[in-house]
Amino acid sequence: MNREELLNVAAEAGGLLLRSGAEIYRVEESMHRIFEAYGVRDGNVFAIPSCINVTINTDGGAPLTRVMRILDRQTNLDRVDRANDVCRRICREKPSYEEAMALLDSVRRRPVYGLPAQLLASPLVGFFFCLFFGGSLLDSVWAALCSVAMRLLLAWLERWHVNAFFCNLMGGAVSGFITMAAVLLGFAVNTDKIIIGALMNLVPGIVITTFMRDMMAGDVVAGLIRFSESLLVATAIALGVGVSLMLPRLIFGV
Amino acid sequence: MEYLQCLYAFASCVGFCILLHIRGSSIFWMSLGGAIGWFFYLLCAPAQNDIFQYFIGTLALAVYAEVMARVRRAPATGYLHVALLPMVPGGGIYYTMEYGIAGNADLFLETGMHTLSIAGSLALGILVVSSVARLAALMGEERRARRGCRGE
Numbered sequence: 001m002n003r004e005e006l007l008n009v010a011a012e013a014g015g016l017l018l019r020s021g022a023e024i025y026r027v028e029e030s031m032h033r034i035f036e037a038y039g040v041r042d043g044n045v046f047a048i049p050s051c052i053n054v055t056i057n058t059d060g061g062a063p064l065t066r067v068m069r070i071l072d073r074q075t076n077l078d079r080v081d082r083a084n085d086v087c088r089r090i091c092r093e094k095p096s097y098e099e100a101m102a103l104l105d106s107v108r109r110r111p112v113y114g115l116p117a118q119l120l121a122s123p124l125v126g127f128f129f130c131l132f133f134g135g136s137l138l139d140s141v142w143a144a145l146c147s148v149a150m151r152l153l154l155a156w157l158e159r160w161h162v163n164a165f166f167c168n169l170m171g172g173a174v175s176g177f178i179t180m181a182a183v184l185l186g187f188a189v190n191t192d193k194i195i196i197g198a199l200m201n202l203v204p205g206i207v208i209t210t211f212m213r214d215m216m217a218g219d220v221v222a223g224l225i226r227f228s229e230s231l232l233v234a235t236a237i238a239l240g241v242g243v244s245l246m247l248p249r250l251i252f253g254v
Numbered sequence: 255m256e257y258l259q260c261l262y263a264f265a266s267c268v269g270f271c272i273l274l275h276i277r278g279s280s281i282f283w284m285s286l287g288g289a290i291g292w293f294f295y296l297l298c299a300p301a302q303n304d305i306f307q308y309f310i311g312t313l314a315l316a317v318y319a320e321v322m323a324r325v326r327r328a329p330a331t332g333y334l335h336v337a338l339l340p341m342v343p344g345g346g347i348y349y350t351m352e353y354g355i356a357g358n359a360d361l362f363l364e365t366g367m368h369t370l371s372i373a374g375s376l377a378l379g380i381l382v383v384s385s386v387a388r389l390a391a392l393m394g395e396e397r398r399a400r401r402g403c404r405g406e
Contacts, residue, residue, distance in 0.1 A: 021331075021335075022329070022331065026331070075274050075335070076274065077274050077275065077276050077284075077331065077332035077335060077336075078275045078276050078277050078280075079275070080329055080332065081280070081328045081329060081332060084328070084329050110277075111277075112275045113272055113273075113275055117272055118272065118273060120272070121268075121269040121270075121271075121272035121273050122269065122273065123269075124265060124266065124268060124269030124272075125269035125270060125273070127265075127266075128262045128263075128265040128266035128269070129262070129266045129340075129344070131262045132259055132262040132263055132266060132340065133344075133345055192345075192348060192349070192352070195348060196344050196345050196348045199344055199347075200266065200339070200344050201273070203339060203342050203344055204274060204335075204339065206342060207335075208338060208342065208373060208376055208377060208380075209331070209334045209335050209338050209380060210331070210335070212377045212380050212381055212384075213331070213334075213380065213384055216381050216384055216385060217388075234347055237347070238347060238348075238350070238351035238354075241351060242351050242354070245352070245355060246355060
């Protein structure tokens with residue numbers, strides 16, 4: 001494998017990890033290890049959640065650089081796991097360029113859960129979190145209903161590449177509206193428990209784990225970026241629910 | 255029965271696992287982390303201080319995550335990510351918002367600060383365990399003094 005190809009393999013591997021929600025140090029370390037496995041000691045990598053910069057020198061000493069912009073990030077822990085395995089395998093077996101790319105491609109082609117599976121999973125989250133927070137069985141059924149509606153709406157919004165802030169805002173608003181509708185229809189329910197349960201579906205956007213691990217590993221910039229993202233998600237959820245609770249109060253006076 | 259909550263936490267973690275695209279037996283092991291975290295939270299209930307409870311719970315689940323990462327040769331991230339979700343103060347965020355809407359500034363600030371402290375104690379718990387685990391990994395590597403590709 002020549003240096004250009006090595007650079008591409010490392011960048012692809014790093015991009016795959018970062019896109020699936022791996023920590024910065026994992027991305028940088030994996031890329032360094034791939035370089036070292038092929039005998040390149042002068043590799044430099046700088047990654048933040050939205051971009052990877054990587055430079056190595058050619059045999060002649062001229063620098064080769066690749067900048068990789070990461071636009072679509074979606075947490076996919078299965079892919080992090082597999083990509084990590086593939087990186088180790090590349091380091092261990094030092095495959096050719098084509099083989100290495102095929103390995104990375106096989107990770108990218110791994111199946112993801114489609115909408116039907118997600119529509120089954122989100123009410124599970126809503127239902128049991130409502131119970132978890134002390135809601136009754138009836139509350140939990142409503143929370144599950146909110147979760148399904150929320151997931152459907154989010155899937156629709158994601159199709160149009162709506163930004164995360166608005167997605168979370170609408171997600172919060174929908175669960176709020178459905179819950180208020182339940183109250184208006186005369187079901188005796190605990191509004192707070194239902195909404196909290198349903199909202200837990202949106203909480204994975206709040207990546208406390210990742211930003212703490214980034215910060216602790218010394219990637220403070222990356223940690224701050226993820227922290228701000230989490231704060232935005234939390235604000236969006238709160239705003240969405242806030243609006244949906246205010247409007248019915250305004251209109252119907254409940 | 256308070257400890258039933260652990261079961262609820264487990265079941266909701268299974269849902270999260272699917273939303274986070276996890277496959278195979280990892281779903282069970284990752285969700286178990288959520289139940290373990292909450293179990294230790296409840297175990298520390300006599301301390302009468304939920305920030306401390308959250309801290310201990312996070313410590314427990316983070317230790318579990320690091321151990322499982324070694325045992326199953328997978329990144330600890332997944333285990334931490336899923337197991338921490340039941341600990342996220344969703345209730346706190348909601349009540350803060352509700353007091354905000356109601357214009358109750360005192361309760362708004364009080365609940366908001368409390369929620370932030372919980373988030374802080376979660377972060378601290380992860381920080382402690384991850385730092386120790388990283389230190390141990392680095393020391394192990396040093397001992398092996400092997401160059402090339404090192405597993406984590």
